[in-house]
Amino acid sequence: MTIPQRFLSLDVFRGLTVAGMILVNNPGSWDYVYPPLDHAHWHGCTPTDLVFPFFLFAVGNAMSFSLPRYQEQGHKAALQKILKRSLLIFLIGLFLNWFPFFRWNEDGQLVFRSLGQLRILGVLPRIALCYGLAGLIIHFSGDRRSFMIAGCVLLAYWWLLLAFGQGDPYSLEGYAGLRLDKWVLGEQHLYRGEGVPFDPEGLLSTLPATCNVIFGYLAGRYIQQKGKDYPMLCGLLVTGCLLVFAGLCWNLVFPINKKIWTSSYVLYTVGIALLLLSVLMYAIEFRGWRRAGSVFEVFGKNPLFIYVMSGVLVKLYLLVRTLAGQNLYGWLYEHIFRPVWGNYPGSLAFAVFHVCLFWALGWWMDKKKVYIRV
Template identity: 85%
Template sequence: MSNSQRFLSLDVFRGLTVAGMILVNNPGSWSYVYTPLEHAPWHGCTPTDLVFPFFLFAVGNAMSFSMKKYQELGHATAVRKILKRTLLIFLIGVFLNWFPFFRWNAEGQLVFKSLSQLRIMGVLPRIALCYGLAALIIHFWGERRAFVIAGCLLLVYWWLVLAFGQGDPYSLEGYAGLRLDKWLLGEQHLYRGEGVPFDPEGILSTLPAVCNVIFGYLAGVYIQQKGKDYPMLCGLLVTGCLLVFTALCWNMVFPINKKIWTSSYVLYTVGIALLLLSVLMYAIEFRGWTKPAAFFEVFGKNPLFIYVMSGVVVKLYLLVRTGPDENLYGWLYEHIFRPIGGNYPGSLLFALFHVGLFWLLGWVMDKRKIYIRV
């Protein structure tokens, strides 16, 4: 299997994930979102809950190629490069949380966003930490030990949740990670989407999320070692099915839950990622169906940049006022997309429009051979 074929499958997988992120993050109205495009209220897993772990899995896939270069470097140089990349992605995430630095207050005045309530964690900070920890584990301990360490992380996390949780350790109130985040980060720096200070990308739940990256790396190594043949494809399919089955069994005692990133959730999402990757590899590498995949390939070539720009543009929408109680985001939905499709279809059209908008950005960059790597 040629490098171009390998990278095409990875680009498409990453591209699907980035397009999914933009789709689920930008409905025209959060009051009108189709159920599959919403996160599970607590336990359970919707298609939307697959998007973030898929991205971490794709990070691991890409690492199976890039880490080869690190092996040729001395430990000091490799660690420096890993930590530098980790810090840069983390800071970009914090920057995006703070952007656009101003907000409208209750009196309709534009005021500076105080750092005292800046959210520290989030999607990009978690990606950074998961990448950094996984890269260090793989660099120093290799593939086999990384697999063992991943298993240990899942079991240790389960023990920590049980040992330090209060009441129902799998509930929001009893989850041990909530107390850790309040103590380490402070309530004022946590996400408030649940109505209370709680960060779904908190410190403790980052431990099992590291495993999504490690398993993605191991899948990439497996594909390279086995090469383009049907036994390799069968191995991915069987492993994916076994992981999903194991996760569903574990779910009976350790519920699948994205917001606290349970160990069963890790196995479940990795299993489905393997199944999806198998389908993509069969379609692209084995059958040569590259044209239908071209749309998502564009997203996969500049995934981090396109994701960041999608956040920047939407945050600017919220800053631009079109009326006393209306911003540009709401105006676009109410005056363009809702009249076209109604409530739910209009909200979906709004999201699809932005998927197309950022695809266009990626397409222009690809045509000009602009690829931004962090």
């Protein structure tokens, strides 16, 4: 078997995404978040709204190296690898949703977290479902057909929202996926970040999100097949510009929206991912500025483990309470970061501190050659 050439820029891209996820998920206070570090209220796209689709794109990049190896082991072995990995990531996501198994009730008592109200979906379950669906599509269809299937999925998703939506099909109340999630999962198992039962990582919007993985895979294959040369880099750059333009045009009739993961959002985010990847490849692979990306490379070597541990730490913060009844998360911000830096800068400093904390964990693991794969 020919070992595909490794590109440090792909690892840096993945690490940059993990660092971004930790940064935007851990502000000192959600009341003091700079607008670029917060999600768009509904339609639109902020820098924060790029982080999750970038991660899915990076999952596809990594798949472009691993899936051919699986396929060389035979059809059955490849299917087992894809399904096993999908199931493991999904179960880890369920574990993280349930952890730490206890919560504080309104009376200030520590009670067991009932499985009857466990959120089933979320970031890791979506990654698992998208990885599994994309892997199966690519395995059975091949590279060229998977590109056409992804295009059909994006068009079909648009049609589904128009055909089964109510009132404004792109609003929270009229979104067809909301009714599907309530019917399949039940309201008690949905996220309530919007004040009502609604999961931004719902079942229906997983279909277009899968296309981010497919496009990431195709980008990885293209880079491997073309090799490190300027025509390859030019191809990435031009394709990125065209996809951004196509996404903005589609936005006129099908608004860019992360929470329902619209098809225009997929094109727009994949386009920006290609542009960023082009810049990283030029700087690292062509100009040799490897040291500039080495910081983020650490995150990219244990991405899933570092992300899970960041979630575990935050949940432990929320479980531990001071004598005054304040959770440790709020106490750290109120007594350490805000007094020193103020509201908004202190909230950002809290997030940056945790990025540095988990960079240190990743650095230690890399130094000890500890790489946790699922």
